[in-house]
Amino acid sequence: MLRYLTLRAVSLALTLWVASVIIFVVMEVVPGDPAALMLGINAREDTLAALRAQMGLDRPVLVRYGDWVLGLLQGDFGVSYTYRVPVSELILDRIWISLPLTIYALILSTVIAFPVGIAAAIGRGGPTDWGIMGVTQLGIAVPNFWFAMILVFVFAVTLGWFGAGGFPGWEEPLAAIWSLTLPAFALALPQASILARVMRSALLETLDEDYIRTARAKGLAPWGVLWRHALRNALIPVLTIIGLQFSFLLAGAIIIENVFFLPGLGRLVFQGITQRDLIVVQSTVMLLVFAVIVVTFLIDIAYALVDPRLRK
Amino acid sequence: MRLSLWLGGTLTLATVLVALVGFVWTPHDAEALNIANRLKAPGGEFLFGTDHFGRDILSMIMVGARTSLAVALAAVGIGMGLGVPLGLWAAARQGGLLDEVIMRSNDLVFAFPSLLIAIMLAALAGPSVMNAIIAIGVFNIPVFARLTRGAALSLWQREFILAARAAGKGAARISFEHILPNLMNLLIVQGTIQFSVGILVEAALSYVGIGAQPPTPSWGRMLAEAQTMVSFAPHLALFPGFAIILSVLGLNLLGDGLRDWLDPKTVRR
Amino acid sequence: MSICIEGLNLRIGAAPILQDVSFTVAPGEVFGLIGESGSGKSMTALATMGLLPNGAQTSGAIRFEGENLLALPERRRRALRGARLSMIFQEPMTALNPLRSIGDQVAETVSLHSRASAFEAQTRAKEVLDRVGLGRFSLDTFPHQLSGGQRQRVMIAMAVALKPALLIADEPTTALDVTTQARILALLQELVAEEGMSLLLITHDLAVVSGLAANVAIMEKGRVVEAGPTADVFQSQTHPYTQRLFAASTHQPERHRVVGEASVLHAADVRRSYTLPRKTLFAKPGRIEAVKGVSFTLREGEVLGLVGESGSGKSTLARALLGLEPVDSGSLTLRNTPIAQTMSRADRRRIGVVFQDPYGSFNPRHTVARLITEPFHLLDTPPSTAEKADRVAQALTDVGLSPDDASKYIHQFSGGQRQRIAIARALMVRPEVLLLDEAVSALDVSIRAQILDLLADLTGRFALSTLFISHDLTVVRSIADRVLVMRDGEVVEQGETETVFTDPNHPYTRELIAAAPVLRVNGGPPARR
16 A cells, blocks of 8 residues: 555656646746836836846746745745736735635535435436436536526525625635535536536446345345445546546636635636736746645545555 | 437437538527627527627537537547547557556546646646647546457457467557457447547536637536526526537447447457 | 256346256266357356346246246345355456455455455355365455466356355366366365355366366257266267267378478577566666577478466467567567568568457458458568459368358358468468467367367378467377477477377376366276367
């Protein structure tokens, strides 16, 4: 197990490193001078040069890359060109919306998908199965941000159960969670549809295995077969999809923040693009990639816990 | 389920037809501003109503279909065009350095959801339809590469490949003569699915403003413009949403139907 | 009596699977149920266990401990399954849950049917695992850490943990090596004697039953065609199908031996090893020697048998002989031309090959004509279209198929026909050497006899020198002029077939021959299959 996880960790660390190089290079190619952007077009040449020196832009590329990575490792993400405050502060303010929203949606998606997928597999070919397959097929086709708009229209505007948007802050935990509920549902339902279908087909595939016949030959009842032998084995493909969903949900969260006027990473990064505040874009993208890779690693650990063949 | 195939085929065909007809005829000029007709409810002259500039929603949807289909199709093209050869190559050199490099690069791309690629491209060159195509296409490459490699690896274990090798055929020739044809069904099915994913992602990118830019018509941007007006003009959001849902649903059903019909079980692991 | 099947009929959908199947297994006896694939023998077992697929309709009766099983509600049948009636299956590699330890899986049977505490169940599991000879493995062992034979022992432990009245074993040793098979059969026999349980042994192999079962039933196409005490059935063979089955099992293909002295294929001290995956990140990767110094000569017109169990290195050797894999040292030569991955197409065409799997050997998307002409790739000037068609027609006729088959696809053919097509493909470019890699191992015994006849005929007609690789001693004995016995990558014995079989020198050869089940008719001297 240790060997497997070490190998995975090394491989993921390498991925992270290459990702940082790619992000840095892309941002390096971007036309335009950050110093000029900060000071405006009428700035004097010597002021520009002074600012460039102060921002370290006059140093060689490799040195700047090294500084950036070392900074990242210490939590120093540089200083925003437009806000003139450390990027880490900007991100820290906002990540406490985007990340909880993603995790909330992931939990919802899993909690909805498992029973639904299992019910479909048990009723294979029957009306329950048909109904679930139809609804999930539709669920996959719904764009989450559109669904969010409809939810706002129905539950916030018409019924008035939720505020139409905004975030009260974590000082009021219940209100905070309540305000994330509609966005989390909007994110979760399409993903839950996918996950339920994966759960169903993984379970059906497992139920065809020889060892299921062995379990039945022992005298286990259908529920016993399902619970003790099929579910855990079907979990392996399901875990893969949950891992992938994290990155989709994170991307989705950034998009859906728009609908609910949530001051999360999405707003920060899109403003960064329009204002050409590249250091913000660069650091946020790096952070998101880091989150995806960490989750990939967590999923690898989960594999090892489920599958003894990886635990050597 | 034959039903999937028929329903999916019909919906997909309808989407394509709508996009094609949009080139030669729309009920109204999709770009003509007409404040007198602003925010008309659906029905009558404007079947799906009009937006805040008085533009006809139906015409905009018909023209927007082009963008969605073109972006998704091009992205599948990029994904298949690069992913399939890479997957075949990796499988032919299984366990070798090349295989390792290809698969690790795939892991790398998987760490960048299309949105992040699009964000970086938008920062680099400004938002555009091309960004959306590249962002979705690049993410499609590992999808196809992995699928191809996995299925090809199990084919390489089969004895008919050994027989072809015993007949002196090289890896490249075997890949194209024996492996690829046996993967075709699988690729067609996955292609349909990635096509539908492409439509969804394009809509999302255009919605947040890093995909199609004005004046290029796009379903995602229609939704972005509709957002502030949903409370008093829900039709602005409903119809473009339905367009996305029906086209994606159609492709997904088609993919499912094709899977059952073509039965690529022979190579699925 | 232990179990009594009376007039059992079974249909799935519209297709009749079993018709009027009747036989009785007495307490404490071993009963052999014999048949080829599709005869309905496994379905009879599943009907007895109550594990039939959905949509199966049964009539008749299966009487067990005073009740008709077919009439019992599912709940009652479940209570019997695993406790009074249990079953082991053919594929030990897939029959155990890979995610749960063997201790868990055995203990589950115990706790399911008794009020035993978790500890008691584990204790019982340990006892039975000890009894089936797995005492050195802890209860926490997982299936992937065990070999096929060991996994089959776990299955047996699971099945006998509650001392059932009847154990059904469906081809329990078919997937195993011959020496492992002998040990598993011995274990089953011991358990039957110790526990006084009955054993319903289902097999395609007459020889497996002949030394073990007191009574047998022979099935064909869903019916029992002949049944009775083993000795009587084997001796009288009243039903024509029984006669055919015996004839095929003891079949001796006729060959015109024209063995020359010249060496066609020669291996000299061939070695081949593989790199194992690294154990830890920085350790040197280990190596496994698959072939360690093998030397042999295949003479003109000869059939040389190569016998070995799984892991003996025979497959590695076969791939090297085809020039598909390199060798580390030593040399392989085909009439003085070295065999290597880089050999020319002209040299490659001098060896033809037939593989084991009649289903995996063909690209399902090509027509038979295209499949069997693939070796034309090896010719410098491929024949013209007209000549090609002629040669396809000729080749198909040679292997007993019709020229019309050329335009068909492979899924339209049975397993035996596919092996014929494989032979046609191998002979298309008139090779000097034919390599048969387990070419008849996947076939039913009657089909196998036909293919062996065909091979005997063709090798004579085309003056082929043949290397016949097989794990099946009796088949090799029936067709080979000389044999090589391989074990762990080494040739432990080689010589004239009859000499090796009647007077083996090496202890391993003796063990192999002793382990191979022998078909005895009338308790007399073992008949040669």
